[in-house]
Amino acid sequence: MAVFRLRHFRAAHLRTLCLAVLSLLVWLPILLMLAACLMPEDELLWRYLEPLGGGRDRVRAALLPAYPSAEPLIELLFRSPGFFVMFWNSCIQTLPALAGQLLIGAPAAWAFARFSFPGKKALFFFYILLMVLPFQVTQVSNYLVLDRLKLLDTHLALILPGIWSTFPVFIMTKSFETIPTALLEAAYLDGAGEWKTFFYVGMPSGYPGIVTAMLLGFIDLWNALEQPVAYLKNVALWPLSLYLPNIAQDKASVAFAACLVMMAPPVLFYLNGQSELEQGIAASGVKE
Numbered sequence: 001m002a003v004f005r006l007r008h009f010r011a012a013h014l015r016t017l018c019l020a021v022l023s024l025l026v027w028l029p030i031l032l033m034l035a036a037c038l039m040p041e042d043e044l045l046w047r048y049l050e051p052l053g054g055g056r057d058r059v060r061a062a063l064l065p066a067y068p069s070a071e072p073l074i075e076l077l078f079r080s081p082g083f084f085v086m087f088w089n090s091c092i093q094t095l096p097a098l099a100g101q102l103l104i105g106a107p108a109a110w111a112f113a114r115f116s117f118p119g120k121k122a123l124f125f126f127y128i129l130l131m132v133l134p135f136q137v138t139q140v141s142n143y144l145v146l147d148r149l150k151l152l153d154t155h156l157a158l159i160l161p162g163i164w165s166t167f168p169v170f171i172m173t174k175s176f177e178t179i180p181t182a183l184l185e186a187a188y189l190d191g192a193g194e195w196k197t198f199f200y201v202g203m204p205s206g207y208p209g210i211v212t213a214m215l216l217g218f219i220d221l222w223n224a225l226e227q228p229v230a231y232l233k234n235v236a237l238w239p240l241s242l243y244l245p246n247i248a249q250d251k252a253s254v255a256f257a258a259c260l261v262m263m264a265p266p267v268l269f270y271l272n273g274q275s276e277l278e279q280g281i282a283a284s285g286v287k288e
Helices: 002-037 041-052 071-079 083-112 121-132 135-148 156-163 167-176 181-189 194-205 207-222 224-230 251-274 276-285
Strands: none
Touching: 002 071, 002 251, 002 276, 041 251, 083 121, 083 156, 083 167, 083 194, 083 207, 083 251, 121 167, 135 156, 135 224, 156 181, 156 224, 167 207, 181 194, 194 207, 207 276, 251 276
16 A cells, blocks of 8 residues: 555656646746846847847857846837837727627527527538638638728728637537526526526626637737738738837847737736636537
8 A cells, every 4th residue: 555655646746747847848938038028138139139140159048137127128118109009909909809709799609509490500510610710711801891891901900800700609609508407497487588598697607608708819819910911001000919020130129028018918818717718618628
């Protein structure tokens, strides 16, 4: 028995060590980015830019800057007005699209989860097909529709396609399907209509799926790159995702600081919805 416990103890510690090494590999790029945010220009040039720019010297990565400096953050937050314009553009293009996904997607998901109607399976399969298609497949057709509606070079060129995304419908449908039938029948017996049942039973019970859909939708919209390039020619309308590729080499430290600021909203959303995200993803994988 003692030998068995010793082997079990060693196996548990070995698993913990392996998980720690794997998590370190995930965190390493983020830690290097955080260190680069506090490096002055000359140190950043010596460590990264000269080797990566074609020089023969080696990269001198460091988890801590040799001479910490807040100059990159000051340059970004106080001397880069273009950054704030693009940050505000990202908010304008992301938040209304998320609100539209909730307003349109939640009732559609409830209908798929709770109603039986002709062509339901075929329509849901069509939703899944649209979900897995890459953006390049529908880019031309979307462009033609937006051009006909005179929406190119406007924020609506990104907001409207985001509202009609099929992915939130899929996630919320699977979450609504996990609601016990007895709970719904109890609401019906108490005299609740379909809309009242949806708002007072479906929405609270399907909260993990809703949070999952909103969180993943936010990350997708916040980091969108191809859509703004295709539909927005006016630089004044560009989101934050197009700010980083256009920073010159002499502003590399500002780029690292911008990466930090751009990463903050998705990380905060994730930390506040982590448990709901896990439940929503688990519900989306449940088969009847």
